[in-house]
Amino acid sequence: MSSTKKARTQPPYELLYWPGIPGRGEFIRLAFEATETPYTDTANESKAGINAVLSVIDAKSTGDSDGNPPAFAPPALRVSREGKDGKHLVLYQTPCILAYLGDQLGLAGDDEAEKHWVLSHTLTALDLNNEAHDTHHPIASQLYYEDQKEEALKKAKDFREARIPKFFGYFERVLKGNEEKGQGKYLVGDKLSYADTTVWHVLNGLKFAFPKELEAREKDYPLLFGTFYPSVQKHGRLEEYLASDRRKPYSMGIFRHYPELDRQ
Amino acid sequence: MSSTKKARTQPPYELLYWPGIPGRGEFIRLAFEATETPYTDTANESKAGINAVLSVIDAKSTGDSDGNPPAFAPPALRVSREGKDGKHLVLYQTPCILAYLGDQLGLAGDDEAEKHWVLSHTLTALDLNNEAHDTHHPIASQLYYEDQKEEALKKAKDFREARIPKFFGYFERVLKGNEEKGQGKYLVGDKLSYADTTVWHVLNGLKFAFPKELEAREKDYPLLFGTFYPSVQKHGRLEEYLASDRRKPYSMGIFRHYPELDRQ
Incomplete structure (x- = not known):
């Protein structure tokens, strides 16, 4: 074993x-x-x-x-x-x-340059993760969503219209620039890195939180959603993990589905 | 030379x-x-x-x-x-x-453990840096401050009252835990790291942006403001650099002084 x-x-x-x-x-x-x-x-x-x-x-x-x-x-x-x-x-x-x-x-690329690019792309994905959180808590983490809902509506609008395309466009370009080695499946080099799993999870969370927005936009990023996303999801034992009870459901954490914050 | x-x-x-x-x-x-x-x-x-x-x-x-x-x-x-x-x-x-x-x-500590702690504390200081930015831009980076001023007043209140003491208290405890080696001058080990320069700059920026809030709070964090802050400022050639024209003044960037966002 x-x-x-x-x-x-x-x-x-x-x-x-x-x-x-x-x-x-x-x-x-x-x-x-x-x-x-x-x-x-x-x-x-x-x-x-x-x-x-x-x-x-x-x-x-x-x-x-x-x-x-x-x-x-x-x-x-x-x-x-x-x-x-x-x-x-x-x-x-x-x-x-x-x-x-x-x-x-063995998830950090093949050399020093790749190791740093893996970290950089991960940091960028985690910035997107933080901005997704701030759509429902733009004023204060310690307050309830209901107490900052007006501000959340404004924040989510900017997030959907300006920030999502900026981040998605960036990751699409990274995949394109690495396409010869990565075939659209990997952000860096020719094998899975923690940048891939990190970007994947943020995309997965956004699909949960903003289903209409994502559905409308996915076609604009063919490598990111057509190749990368399904490939990471099926990588090795990840598919089995994602179907297991070790994978916890989204609830009141970073990714929340408030229909009013999604595209109308 | x-x-x-x-x-x-x-x-x-x-x-x-x-x-x-x-x-x-x-x-x-x-x-x-x-x-x-x-x-x-x-x-x-x-x-x-x-x-x-x-x-x-x-x-x-x-x-x-x-x-x-x-x-x-x-x-x-x-x-x-x-x-x-x-x-x-x-x-x-x-x-x-x-x-x-x-x-x-040579700014990353003495061994693998210290290297990772230096990175961790740096990431925490940069989180505080981002939150300081968001006090004047809580809704959208691309809008003017004046167009999100109402929201900024709420965000800044939470930042001053909840976030600043949480971060300052954390760094004070890190300095305390490392006091035997670091003498209050270093966050990790017994020499300067990029965590020290990063935390120092965020504190310096907060002193510029929220002078009244900082003045009221500094005494609660004796290692951070009594020992660490002045020590880093005078480390090696930093004092000379900080007085030079290579050090740019704060203006319309991350740290902005809007008196209405400071303690009243």
């Missing part, structure tokens, strides 16, 4: 993230699932798991006893025996965790 | 960013200036320099003839002969450029 073999040669990876939602933790899960890497999704696997998440973001914490700094927000990644002096390593911030795992799991 | 020596042993670094403002380019400039590394600030050094910036973000570009992808937005970094097959390397996205330069210029 490949999973048994990997369990022996790879360090135990532990994802610390809120349970029950895809959220930003999903970008980390996809890196593991795409490479069939064993990992513990702590807060989803036991009720007490949430305590480990709360511990790394404790507003009084100055770090843990292994010398790791506190995390500003989830997700965090804990890796046994990979920190200083063989202690536990704890990393936070989605792009940083992905950069680390990209190296470990 | 150390600059002559470095000019021979380091590749020519070229920053591609809008002229006349600090903006996101400033995080890259500070990495160069803190290490006395020669670099070309293309659009600030000649009138024609802006064309190089416009070229990497051209909305029709699928990449350049050296195999580099297009950039989504400035800043970009061009490094001669460090790309594929000895061609030019072009990187974009501020955190990615800093991660690359951090390795090259």
Whole structure:
């Protein structure tokens, strides 16, 4: 069994993230699932798991006893025996965790240039992810959507009309520029990277949140939606993962379906 | 002369960013200036320099003839002969450029764990930077401030009352947790990293944009404002740089001083 073999040669990876939602933790899960890497999704696997998440973001914490700094927000990644002096390593911030795992799991391109492009495209996709969140929370994360709905309607209009085409057009051009090697299936080089899984998930979330807008626009980006999107979805064991109960449904997280924010 | 020596042993670094403002380019400039590394600030050094910036973000570009992808937005970094097959390397996205330069210029900590923490804290500081921008543009980057002023007043209130203390408290705790090694002067380990220069610039920008809010709050974060901030400002040649005309004044960029958005 490949999973048994990997369990022996790879360090135990532990994802610390809120349970029950895809959220930003999903970008980390996809890196593991795409490479069939064993990992513990702590807060989803036991009720007490949430305590480990709360511990790394404790507003009084100055770090843990292994010398790791506190995390500003989830997700965090804990890796046994990979920190200083063989202690536990704890990393936070989605792009940083992905950069680390990209190296470990072979999802970071073939050389230094590709490694940095993979990180760059990932950061751009995560910017789009943040802007998608801000469509329903343009004023304050701590307020309810209903208390900032007027502003959300304006923000979502700009997001749909100006930001979505700007980002989609960019990723289409990246795929086009890399078409000889990537065949429209990969953003960088000739194999899957964490930039691909990250862009894929953001597109998937946008399809959920803005179905009418996406339906109207997809045809304008033939590589992105005609080749890249279905290809990543079926890559290796990802299709199986996406149909499993490890893939959490969208609900009240980053991607929310409010019909009034979609194209009318 | 150390600059002559470095000019021979380091590749020519070229920053591609809008002229006349600090903006996101400033995080890259500070990495160069803190290490006395020669670099070309293309659009600030000649009138024609802006064309190089416009070229990497051209909305029709699928990449350049050296195999580099297009950039989504400035800043970009061009490094001669460090790309594929000895061609030019072009990187974009501020955190990615800093991660690359951090390795090259000795600003990325002492080991793998520190390297990732430096990146994480930088990403958190850049999140704060983005939120500061959104206080005056909560609805759309392409609209004037005056056309979203009502929303900006609400957004700025939440930013000042909820977000600023959350971020400042976090960085204070990171400094506290690293105090034995860093003496309050460094976020990670016992020497300057690009996380320090990045956090410093965001604090400097907030002091400009929200002077009353910062004055009221600084005393609550003694390491951050009593030790860290003045220490980074005087690190090596940074003080000289900050007094030079290479340091551009804040104007209509990320950090803007609108008195009505500050504490009343």
